[in-house]
Amino acid sequence: MSSLNITLRGHYTATRFPEQAMVHLTIESTGESEATITHEVTSTCNDLHASLETLRPIQEDGTTSSEVSSISASEMYMTTKNRNAYDSTETIYDSPRIYNAIITFYVVFCDFNELHKFIQKVDGYPNARLNNLIWYLTDATKGEIGAESRKKAVLDAVTKADQYAKAVGFEDVIPVDIREIDESLNPAALPQKPTFRHPSGVSLTPQDIVLNCCVQVVFGASCDLASGARTD
Incomplete structure (x- = not known):
């Protein structure tokens, strides 16, 4: 043997x-008025969120439609600095402060036609930009x-x-x-x-x-x- x-x-x-796609957006505004940029970022975020909610109405059985599976937004991140903080001799100028507000926004789409319509809508906001688009399958x-x-x-x-x-x-x-x-x-x-x-x-x-x-x-x-x- x-x-x-x-x-x-x-x-x-x-x-x-792919069955789904995750859209990553950044909503950002910069200016001398904290109240103004806060309002701009919040307003854009709320408008986009509201437009997405129409894509997933609640059905009679309590479930939602399948065009959008999830929507999420981060807390607003705020930074501030002087326009010209120091000169060459390190003397502080009495200059206006500049504020910057950012919200990151994520959406998972199951309908790619609605995905492209949403991106076109995003392009209409001067303070919103598309950062990334990730394609994947369900678990x-x-x-x-x-x-x-x-x-x-x-x-x-x-x-x-x-x-x-x-x-x-x-x-x-x-x-x-x-x-x-x-x-x-x-x-x-x-x-x-x-x-x-x-x-x-x-x-x-x-x-x-x-x-x-x-x-x-x-x-x-x-x-x-x-x-x-x-x-x-």
């Missing part, structure tokens, strides 16, 4: 169109893809092990150890969609979500030399 160990990796890559979908990916990565390893074993006259490979490996894909190697960019530089084109699974599997195989199963 002769034995053989085979160690190799199995791979599976899943690509899915439920990622869980389903993860289960499928792990299964197919192992099957990929089994198929290759079986081919290696048969090439040298062995059969019936048996997995004896399976380890999941964090093997990142090279983004440059993935097909890229043409992008349409916002004036801020943020891409407005939904990008596919790529999930990769890699496993390292150790197989054992045996061959009864007396049976003549092994080939030269």
